[in-house]
Amino acid sequence: xxxxxxxxxxxxxxxxxxxxxxxxxxxxxxxxxxxxxxxxxxxxxxxxxxxxxxxxxxxxxxxxxxxxxxxxxxxxxxxxxxxxxxxxxxxxxxxxxxxxxxxxxxxxxxxxxxxxxxxxxxxxxxxxxxxxx
Amino acid sequence: xxxxxxxxxxxxxxxxxxxxxxxxxxxxxxxxxxxxxxxxxxxxxxxxxxxxxxxxxxxxxxxxxxxxxxxxxxxxxxxxxxxxxxxxxxxxxxxxxxxxxxxxxxxxxxxxxxxxxxxxxxxxxxxxxxxxxxxxxxxxxxxxxxxxxxxxxxxxxxxxxxxxxxxxxxxxxxxxxxxxxxxxxxxxxxxxxxxxxxxxxxxxxxxxxxxxxxxxxxxxxxxxxxxxxxxxxxxxxxxxxxxxxxxxxxxxxxxxxxxxxxxxxxxxxxxxxxxxxxxxxxxxxxxxxxxxxxxxxxxxxxxxxxxxxxxxxxxxxxxxxxxxxxxxxxxxxxxxxxxxxxxxxxxxxxxxxxxxxxxxxxxxxxxxxxxxxxxxxxxxxxxxxxxxxxxxxxxxxxxxxxxxxxxxxxxxxxxxxxxxxxxxxxxxxxxxxxxxxxxxxxxxxxxxxxxxxxxxxxxxxxxxxxxxxxxxxxxxxxxxxxxxxxxxxxxxxxxxxxxxxxxxxxxxxxxxxxxxxxxxxxxxxxxxxxxxxxxxxxxxxxxxxxxxxxxxxxxxxxxxxxxxxxxxxxxxxxxxxxxxxxxxxxxx
Numbered sequence: 001x002x003x004x005x006x007x008x009x010x011x012x013x014x015x016x017x018x019x020x021x022x023x024x025x026x027x028x029x030x031x032x033x034x035x036x037x038x039x040x041x042x043x044x045x046x047x048x049x050x051x052x053x054x055x056x057x058x059x060x061x062x063x064x065x066x067x068x069x070x071x072x073x074x075x076x077x078x079x080x081x082x083x084x085x086x087x088x089x090x091x092x093x094x095x096x097x098x099x100x101x102x103x104x105x106x107x108x109x110x111x112x113x114x115x116x117x118x119x120x121x122x123x124x125x126x127x128x129x130x131x132x133x
Numbered sequence: 134x135x136x137x138x139x140x141x142x143x144x145x146x147x148x149x150x151x152x153x154x155x156x157x158x159x160x161x162x163x164x165x166x167x168x169x170x171x172x173x174x175x176x177x178x179x180x181x182x183x184x185x186x187x188x189x190x191x192x193x194x195x196x197x198x199x200x201x202x203x204x205x206x207x208x209x210x211x212x213x214x215x216x217x218x219x220x221x222x223x224x225x226x227x228x229x230x231x232x233x234x235x236x237x238x239x240x241x242x243x244x245x246x247x248x249x250x251x252x253x254x255x256x257x258x259x260x261x262x263x264x265x266x267x268x269x270x271x272x273x274x275x276x277x278x279x280x281x282x283x284x285x286x287x288x289x290x291x292x293x294x295x296x297x298x299x300x301x302x303x304x305x306x307x308x309x310x311x312x313x314x315x316x317x318x319x320x321x322x323x324x325x326x327x328x329x330x331x332x333x334x335x336x337x338x339x340x341x342x343x344x345x346x347x348x349x350x351x352x353x354x355x356x357x358x359x360x361x362x363x364x365x366x367x368x369x370x371x372x373x374x375x376x377x378x379x380x381x382x383x384x385x386x387x388x389x390x391x392x393x394x395x396x397x398x399x400x401x402x403x404x405x406x407x408x409x410x411x412x413x414x415x416x417x418x419x420x421x422x423x424x425x426x427x428x429x430x431x432x433x434x435x436x437x438x439x440x441x442x443x444x445x446x447x448x449x450x451x452x453x454x455x456x457x458x459x460x461x462x463x464x465x466x467x468x469x470x471x472x473x474x475x476x477x478x479x480x481x482x483x484x485x486x487x488x489x490x491x492x493x494x495x496x497x498x499x500x501x502x503x504x505x506x507x508x509x510x511x512x513x514x515x516x517x518x519x520x521x522x523x524x525x526x527x528x529x530x531x532x533x534x535x536x537x538x539x540x541x542x543x544x545x546x547x548x549x550x551x552x553x554x555x556x557x558x559x560x561x562x563x564x565x566x567x568x569x570x571x572x573x574x575x576x577x578x579x580x581x582x583x584x585x586x587x588x589x590x591x592x593x594x595x596x597x598x599x600x601x602x603x604x605x606x607x608x609x610x611x612x613x614x615x616x617x618x619x620x621x622x623x624x625x626x627x628x629x630x631x632x633x634x635x636x637x638x639x640x641x642x643x644x645x646x647x648x649x650x651x652x653x654x655x656x657x658x659x660x661x662x663x664x665x666x667x668x669x670x671x672x673x674x675x676x677x678x679x680x681x682x683x684x685x686x687x688x689x690x691x692x693x694x695x696x697x698x699x700x701x702x703x704x705x706x707x708x709x710x711x712x713x714x715x716x717x718x719x720x721x
Contacts (some may be wrong), residue, residue, distance in 0.1 A: 015362030090202025
């Protein structure tokens with residue numbers, strides 16, 4: 001599978017961009033078209049960019065601990081635009097947050113130590129799932 | 134460097150002479166051990182060793198038993214008569230003659246979370262547990278100069294550090310801690326001048342004169358654009374604030390380190406060890422050129438510049454990096470910038486173990502990684518050290534995890550005896566060769582930056598930032614390492630190898646709730662309603678006017694505004710109205 005468009009984004013105030021850039025390159029090398037928003041985005045700007053760019057998935061990178069607040073807000077902002085773009089979260093997310101994030105509509109969570117191979121697999125699984133739906 | 138033959142001969146002669154009952158020898162042996170007695174007896178004061186001895190002799194010695202565990206006496210340093218010694222230019226082997234024989238490194242544990250009261254409590258725990266310095270972590274809104282009630286702060290208040298909005302928070306943060314005694318480090322960059330002003334204001338309210346305050350302001354804005362990415366104003370406008378703080382501390386705060394030039398974040402963002410070293414020192418040269426351009430004498434401010442390096446997992450490469458850092462800094466400060474005061478040439482640094490080397494899998498293994506990294510920092514001659522906690526791949530540390538991290542330093546300091554001898558790896562063929570190679574590669578980067586700036590490192594570094602050169606190199610290095618991991622060329626225990634045990638229950642993590650954010654907003658509300666609004670408005674108006682004149686030093690007015698309980702967000706947005714805001718062009 002390739003050619004699908006993935007918008008990777010940094011939302012909130014977190015400036016840690018090593019992970020998002022590495023993941024962006026991994027996805028690009030795997031054949032996806034990757035768009036990076038840059039730093040300091042809001043849930044609104046991410047959702048708007050995803051819709052404008054006709055993205056097939058959104059990848060959020062969060063290492064500041066604000067994921068429980070901001071990731072669900074991105075999901076809501078996407079839905080508020082009538083779009084059905086899955087949101088994948090990556091970063092320092094403890095296990096005890098996973099259930100609540102899924103309940104709030106986050107399609108997948110990639111936690112620290114996930115290998116490149118597993119990142120691509122998980123992204124493709126989400127993309128396949130959303131096509132079926 | 135080669136010394137084995139001369140070194141052995143020296144020992145033999147010294148051990149023969151030690152049989153004679155010359156009181157001078159006995160005293161010398163007590164102080165220096167065997168190998169230095171020859172020089173001492175000969176009255177030779179011209180050799181590097183003799184000069185080192187004189188300097189060592191003038192230094193205090195801490196209470197400890199300077200022998201091996203089996204009772205073998207240990208000299209403070211080893212090396213040939215005419216070799217390099219610590220405390221001697223170019224300081225490859227350490228900035229001071231006596232190193233840890235006089236004083237162990239400062240065990241400075243970085244802490245900050247929730248509200249100022251929460252962090253004040255953690256600070257007191259650290260001091261109780263034997264920590265010898267404080268280091269303040271601020272939350273993301275504070276790092277970006279935003280108040281806790283700013284819409285962009287949603288979900289970020291008190292998460293990555295302590296929330297500070299006004300002087301009121303500063304008062305609570307350091308309540309009950311004698312700032313004239315404990316040195317304090319503050320990891321703050323874009324709003325460094327603002328937070329520093331609040332710190333000075335609260336200390337003075339507590340009765341501590343600013344001249345007595347000792348500590349460090351990170352204040353290293355250049356690496357923000359390159360790596361850490363917590364920037365607010367454009368580079369050149371930010372550099373004006375750095376100039377103001379350097380100028381202010383040089384004049385009024387003799388015990389304060391105005392800039393902590395930081396490679397830590399450059400490395401964490403993905404650079405190699407050489408890039409960390411070279412970018413950091415280049416940034417240092419840029420600050421020196423900035424202050425020189427402002428008319429300051431190099432020896433008036435350079436002794437108060439300090440450094441902050443990463444301690445990553447490649448043990449010997451890290452040690453070589455620290456040794457090369459000292460040598461390069463000394464040479465450049467003397468030869469290029471005309472420093473005469475040795476303190477201007479001595480690269481003194483803080484070290485933190487590598488956050489990126491920690492794994493979420495089998496987190497207890499992180500204790501081993503951190504211990505090895507911390508040991509590299511100590512063998513490399515660091516002046517202070519923070520050890521990461523095992524749970525930090527996932528969250529801010531729990532109190533227990535932070536205590537184990539501090540205990541790791543205490544084991545190194547008090548059980549291993551490694552602090553008895555300065556630069557114990559000096560003279561190792563491997564370490565000396567690696568030190569030279571790291572230095573050579575760093576010099577190549579300086580040459581490139583110098584050409585980029587037409588002979589000016591200051592211009593070269595700023596141009597490198599504006600052209601995304603640093604950012605691109607760091608991303609490339611990060612991706613290169615990732616590829617080597619993914620191809621299996623590099624093994625990380627628990628991640629791509631040795632995964633048995635990964636499924637065990639996770640450890641208890643520190644949880645910051647949204648209640649902290651609510652509490653902080655309420656605190657801010659009450660500050661805003663209790664303060665004299667006219668005084669705030671007047672101070673901010675003055676700040677705006679002065680910001681427009683690049684010749685004015687903004688520190689006095691920032692202190693005035695702090696006393697009036699103007700908030701971080703108010704002061705920063707006032708300045709942003711004049712300076713503008715930096716926007717990074719995204720690239721991957």
